[in-house]
Amino acid sequence: GEDVEQSLFLSVREGDSSVINCTYTDSSSTYLYWYKQEPGAGLQLLSYIFSNMDMKQDQRLTVLLNKKDKHLSLRIADTQTGDSAIYFCAESTALNSGYALNFGKGTSLLVTP
């Protein structure tokens, strides 16, 4: 399958902004997603963006998409200790098979006081 790449670790101080980056290789990607996994829990959809959009904002979360560079980022403003989790980037192209999502390996975000 196509590759989705993320850095594995990110550490930030409480109150700072976090930026998690992701690159993908499939130029036909239609939808891009950010999922969050807290310890012992499932995957929670944080945000998604159409490939024809550049930005999507929801409260403290901002998703930026640079389709030309195939680069997706998630910015968390005023990061809190409760934001510590693994963040997965994912993309999908297939509509007929629904959700053959391609995930990255996940970025572990550690928020320190």
Added chain:
Amino acid sequence: EAGVTQFPSHSVIEKGQTVTLRCDPISGHDNLYWYRRVMGKEIKFLLHFVKESKQDESGMPNNRFLAERTGGTYSTLKVQPAELEDSGVYFCASSQESTAVYSPLHFGNGTRLTVT
């Protein structure tokens, strides 16, 4: 509304044994998916059910894996015989429609499978 539930949460078995994982989707969700995350690697798609039919099983690794969804409700994923490389976290997800954006996947907490 109850979420996607998976059982067991953790299973430890020996190589060569059989394990069956169960997933109960959200009530009314016709679409059910299995994904797997092997340690340190990406979460990989395994297969997709629409009701009781397999819509896409292109991600199933080999014929040691058998997924069923009789009656279109809960699903089971059997691994027989289990091998060491089958260790990982198996996630189940469900959704109402087949278009990700309009009906996002709801994931369960996963089953952590350890094959020794």
